[in-house]
Amino acid sequence: MSAYKSFAVIGAGTIGLPIVEALVARGASVVLFSRPGSTKKTIPSGVPVIEVDFTDVPALSAALREHKVDVVLSTVGTPWLDTQKSLVEAAKLAGVKLFAPSEYGFPTEGQTEGALGVKMQIIDQLRQLGIPTVQFYTGLFTEGIPMLTGYSEHGKIKIIGDGEKFASFTAISDVAGFVAYVLTTLPPAQLENREFRMEGERIRMKDLGKLFNTTVEHLEPVPKEKADIFTMLLEVLNSGMGSTGWDVVNNREGSGADSAGSANALWPGHQWKGIKEVLKL
Structure with missing residues (x-):
């Protein structure tokens, strides 16, 4: 059983709000941190919402202490990744x-x-300060495939390269559910300084056409400058790094606990x- 009792979710976007909902469903104590002026969302009842500048260290630390937060889950989007330095x-x-930290994508180690x-950089900062980390690698969210590949607009699957490399895709609900489950179930020793590599489905990019019948x-x-x-995401998928088991340092698939879907x-x-x-294909 996890020893963690109080969770702070930073951001209520694509994955943040589902994680809040999943934690609440498991009976966890959750507080949501939101940027001032961000789009209002329907938040589960009983979840305090704190509007705070993500770069304001004193305000952030005061709020974390007030709610006796054990675990911080950052879900900030790409434009705000750098603000995590203040959160740390x-x-x-x-x-x-x-x-x-806000992972929920491709493996980070060695990037x-x-x-x-x-x-x-955020991982390095956490390590330097001695704060235990937990990283969730999900591959791309399954829901994003139509937009990523241009299917939503053109009715065809557009990829870069030969499409022979395998990529990991995971549904948002599975990501949120898994995060909430392990954080409220596993003991700290099985969570601290761990990487969890999940995978809903593994597929070669060239085979997406068969699924979409196109x-x-x-x-x-x-x-890169253009x-x-x-396009950048399609380049990543063409390189093989789209797999949650990808070993960036050695440029190959990992094995055992480091393999795609091992979590x-x-x-x-x-x-x-x-x-x-x-x-719903």
Whole structure:
């Protein structure tokens, strides 16, 4: 049984709000931190909402102490990844016992560039301050496939490269449920300084066409300076890094506890949702 009693979720976006809901469903004490002026959401009753500047260390640490927060779960989006540096400082001052930085994507360890490089900076900061971490690698959210591949707009699956590399996709509800389950079930020794590699479905990008009953269009790589966010993600998938088991340092798939989907077994009896189920194909 987990020794953690109080959780602070930072941000109520795509994955933040589902995690709040999943924690509440498991009877956890949860407080939500939201940026002033952010879009209002329907929050579960009984969950305090604190509007605070994510760069205001004194205000953040005071709120964490007031609610006796054991675990901080950051779910900030890419534009705000750097604000986590202030969150980490505040967590240290408040005596937080476990910090889950905003991962929910590709493996971070060994990354040096772009958003993944910023995520690695946060991990390094947490380690330097001696705050135990827990990282959740999910691959891409299954719900985002139609937009990512252009299917929503063109009715075709557009990928970069030959599409031979496998990628991990996980439903948002499975991600939130898994996070809430392990944080309220496992003891600290099984959570601290751990990486959890989940996976709803594993598929080669070129095989998405069969699922969607459409054609696959192979695009040529473009220079980084001309790439939008979707193009950059397609480049990552073409490289093999889209798998939650990818070993960035050694440029290969990991094995054993470091393999894609290795964390799924920690949620016994759960049926992970595949792409067809989530997208109703």
